Amino acid sequence: MxxxxxxxxxxxxxxxxxxxxxxxxxxxxxxxxxxxxxxxxxxxxxxxxxxxxxxxxxxxxxxxxxxxxxxxxxxxxxxxxxxxxxxxxxxxxxxxxxxxxxxxxxxxxxxxxxxxxxxxxxxxxxxxKDRAFTDLKGLKCCVSSWRRINDSSFPPRIKAGPNYLNSRLSLLEAKQNGYDYPILLNDRSTVAEGPGACLFIVRNGSLITPPVYASVLESITRNAVIDVARSILKVPVMEREIDRTELYLADEIFFVGTAIEIMPVESVDGIQVKDFRPRPITREILKHYFKIVRSESEHFARWNTPIKMTQEA
Ligand SMILES: Cc1ncc(COP(=O)(O)O)c(C=O)c1O
Missing domain, CATH: 3.30.470.10 (Aminotransferase class 4, branched-chain amino acid transferase, N-terminal domain)
Structure with missing residues (x-):
């Protein structure tokens, strides 16, 4: 050393x-x-x-x-x-x-x-590392023309560097077209995820996220958000396929992931997310997530591994 x-x-x-x-x-x-x-x-x-x-x-x-x-x-x-x-x-x-x-x-x-x-x-x-999008309150998203990689050729479940070729293509395309972040569909034309984050929508008071077989990474933050929603907020959570047009009807949409943390979506393909401003459920998820990761919550303390940063520890 x-x-x-x-x-x-x-x-x-x-x-x-x-x-x-x-x-x-x-x-x-x-x-x-x-x-x-x-x-x-x-x-x-x-x-x-x-x-x-x-x-x-x-x-x-x-x-x-x-x-x-x-x-x-x-x-x-x-x-x-x-x-x-x-x-x-x-x-x-x-x-x-x-x-x-x-x-x-x-x-x-x-x-x-x-x-x-x-x-x-x-x-x-x-x-x-600070927050991923320090200057943005919500992401302007588009549905990517690129499809998410799939389990029969290039499994997204394996978190390997080469998977990010697919992520790169979709992110660069989105930025070139004036958007902040893309949403990728899978081979069945249902919603998969973002290039580096999983996705949740809110419809009629329920949280919905694509299942793990929808060409997504088995995200650790996704699991955490499901636990927070069910056990703290008492909000119903459904893991089911999401159609593209549901993105246009959703009350709220947000991305989750280690790097992006919890990030609200402002619009998809130019259509404003309905409750983007109040976004009541996203706001609660965000609040609890940051309390938990900062060890300020009575809930889920086991998710944190504390490391004392003093010499004598
Ligand atoms: C493609 C993709 N999906 C989802 C996620 C979120 O995964 P996690 O919450 O485990 O960081 C990531 C993060 O690395 C990712 O790259």
Whole structure:
């Protein structure tokens, strides 16, 4: 372990400055993007000097599931407990005193071949991160002309770097056409998700979100929002397919995800979301979500992994 700064990463079993964490340009990750990864958030509490990592075990568990589906042969040392421990150690080492984003990546650290199964490297890095859309109160969305990847060719359930090719195409198209964020439909022409977030709509007092078989990532925030809605707000939640035109009729629409957190949608294809201004359910979800991640709620404290950021801890 080297000295304290905010630029250390965990790489090939050691903590090193990020500039020293280098991989071969001939590796399968450099040539074909062969990796699986997780993005997590840590919320810093200035009173208790604690970094609360949101849903750490859930994220590492999904990372290992992604690696399993791609038949990565992991180093036996890379267990769930080990990876969680290294995330905690790195956060302390980087001594953050602000909200952060944490990236954990397993990648094919080999020479060239995309079908090889090992060696699999582990890299963890952390950096300060604010809200994704600091300057926007709601997103102007469009339905993308690109379809979401599907389980029979390019499973969105596997959180792998190459999936973001589909995300990239849809996001760049949306921006070029003057929108903030796209909504992708799946092969059945029902709503899937955004390029980096899941989607909820509100109709007649119920929350509705596409099921996990609708070409979506099995999102950790999506599960959290369902739990918050059912157990705190007592709002009914339906996991069912959503038609495109329901987006135009919805009372409220919002995206959820680690990076985007909870983000309201203002309009879809130029049609204003009905209750965009009061958005009563979105507002409540947002309020409880931020209370929970900031450890200010009596509910779901187990979702946070607290890391004391003082020397003596
Ligand atoms: C395509 C996609 N869908 C949904 C999500 C939300 O997932 P989570 O809540 O686990 O961050 C993400 C976030 O990475 C994503 O990239």
């Amino acid at each position: 080297k000295g304290k700064n905010k630029d250390m990463v965990f790489f090939r079993g050691d903590f090193v400055p990020s500039a020293e964490a280098n991989i071969s340009i001939l590796s399968a990750v450099a040539q074909y993007g062969m990796n699986v990864f997780e993005g997590l958030r840590g919320y810093y509490n200035h009173d208790s000097l604690t970094m609360n990592v949101f849903q750490l075990p859930e994220h590492i568990s999904r990372l290992l599931c992604s690696a399993r589906m791609l038949k990565f042969k992991l180093d036996p040392a890379h267990t769930q407990a080990y990876i969680e421990q290294k995330v905690k150690e790195l956060i302390k080492l980087n001594a953050h005193t602000e909200d952060i984003y944490i990236r954990v990546c397993l990648f094919l650290d080999n020479f060239w071949g995309w079908s090889s199964q090992d060696p699999v490297g582990l890299i963890i890095n952390t950096f300060p």
